[in-house]
Amino acid sequence: MKNMSPADSTHLPLTDKPLATSEPDRKATPEESRFLVSRRAVGLAGVLGGVLGFNRPVAAQASAVPTPETPSGTTVIPVAGSDGVKQATLTVQFVNQVILSAEGKQVVAQAIGFAESGGTTPGPTLVFYEGDQVAITVVNHIDQPFAIHWHGVMVPNSQDGVPEIGQPTPLIPPGGSYTYRYQIVQPAGTHMYHSHVDIRTEMLGLTGGFIILPKNNTGPRKYDRDVIFWLHEWNLPQDLEPQIVVGNRIMANPALRDRPYTGSVVDTVNSVTAKPNWQVMDFNFTTMNGKAHPSHSPLQLRLGDRLRVRFFNIGMNTHPMHFHGQNFFHIAEDGVDLKQPQEMNTIEVAPGKTHDILITATNPGIWPLHCHLAHHQANNFSSGLAGMLFVINIT
Ligand SMILES: [Cu+2]
Numbered sequence: 599m600k601n602m603s604p605a606d607s608t609h610l611p612l613t614d615k616p617l618a619t620s621e622p623d624r625k626a627t628p629e630e631s632r633f634l635v636s637r638r639a640v641g642l643a644g645v646l647g648g649v650l651g652f653n654r655p656v657a658a659q660a661s662a663v664p665t666p667e668t669p670s671g672t673t674v675i676p677v678a679g680s681d682g683v684k685q686a687t688l689t690v691q692f693v694n695q696v697i698l699s700a701e702g703k704q705v706v707a708q709a710i711g712f713a714e715s716g717g718t719t720p721g722p723t724l725v726f727y728e729g730d731q732v733a734i735t736v737v738n739h740i741d742q743p744f745a746i747h748w749h750g751v752m753v754p755n756s757q758d759g760v761p762e763i764g765q766p767t768p769l770i771p772p773g774g775s776y777t778y779r780y781q782i783v784q785p786a787g788t789h790m791y792h793s794h795v796d797i798r799t800e801m802l803g804l805t806g807g808f809i810i811l812p813k814n815n816t817g818p819r820k821y822d823r824d825v826i827f828w829l830h831e832w833n834l835p836q837d838l839e840p841q842i843v844v845g846n847r848i849m850a851n852p853a854l855r856d857r858p859y860t861g862s863v864v865d866t867v868n869s870v871t872a873k874p875n876w877q878v879m880d881f882n883f884t885t886m887n888g889k890a891h892p893s894h895s896p897l898q899l900r901l902g903d904r905l906r907v908r909f910f911n912i913g914m915n916t917h918p919m920h921f922h923g924q925n926f927f928h929i930a931e932d933g934v935d936l937k938q939p940q941e942m943n944t945i946e947v948a949p950g951k952t953h954d955i956l957i958t959a960t961n962p963g964i965w966p967l968h969c970h971l972a973h974h975q976a977n978n979f980s981s982g983l984a985g986m987l988f989v990i991n992i993t
Contacts, residue, residue, distance in 0.1 A: 687736075695803065748789065
């Protein structure tokens with residue numbers, strides 16, 4: 599984007615022109631000034647925050663590609679062997695996933711996870727680079743066969759992971775393993791991996807993120823931090839008494855009506871360890887990277903930081919993810935950069951989709967990034983704010 603007019607200045611963080619500098623006390627460029635004063639909907643605090651943010655480096659080095667982070671999870675950057683092939687291993691096993699740990703209570707889902715992510719789901723976020731030759735060995739330690747589908751990744755038919763339709767792709771038996779081999783032939787972007795055999799396996803957690811990074815940070819979208827948020831839904835049996843039951847569906851908990859609001863995030867949640875029921879739509883727990891609020895630690899940002907957020911959804915519901923305090927830019931969908939990034943504050947993440955957004959921290963404060971479905975802002979319909987919510991603290 600050359601010869602940019604002031605009207606275009608809200609899109610400045612997405613231009614090819616590097617904004618980054620490591621000079622600690624430099625003056626803002628005219629373009630940066632236009633961007634900051636043109637920010638809408640952030641209020642005076644946001645504008646002031648943006649001005650203050652000038653005095654901090656936007657990115658340490660313009661050429662560095664930040665390593666994706668997986669809050670409460672694991673990121674794996676495979677290393678090339680002597681043959682130049684990047685190698686990774688995914689060991690699939692039954693796990694006890696602690697999706698909520700707060701106020702002395704634990705909610706544990708008997709799920710499917712990965713040894714490499716410490717026995718949790720989602721699995722480790724795999725990070726490759728454009729052009730990489732990859733070899734990913736998948737080991738089956740559960741009691742049923744499955745195959746891994748590389749969702750959005752352009753692989754040969756034999757590596758696609760859907761044997762039930764006759765693809766020449768292997769079914770990995772219990773106790774067996776298979777090494778998927780292919781070359782990354784597409785540009786950098788955000789993708790997924792998940793089981794494509796027996797829907798139970800993917801609903802119970804046989805999933806993970808797959809990110810292709812550019813070899814050099816020469817693209818138009820500079821950022822300092824890169825985080826992934828895997829969106830997941832769970833139905834777990836919970837002791838809700840008294841409750842209103844219509845058919846077999848819990849409609850409300852009348853205890854909440856007659857009790858003053860306590861603000862407790864787990865006030866109707868008991869400790870439980872159970873198999874999730876994958877056959878229903880009334881999920882009572884929702885998680886980001888396998889944990890429900892308030893089990894996460896807040897993400898800390900400094901004014902001026904540019905945060906790339908990658909959303910993943912392979913579940914049953916679309917999650918309208920909303921951020922408070924300032925807008926963000928939608929920069930990519932299904933791993934493909936948008937030609938015209940869109941400024942917004944809520945993005946719908948439908949099943950099967952990945953979306954990338956860019957948040958430039960201009961408004962100091964403690965802000966929630968959360969799903970806007972009401973039930974997904976609670977743990978088991980409790981009154982406190984919880985569920986699919988992550989706190990971002992901008993200082
Ligand atoms: Cu949701």
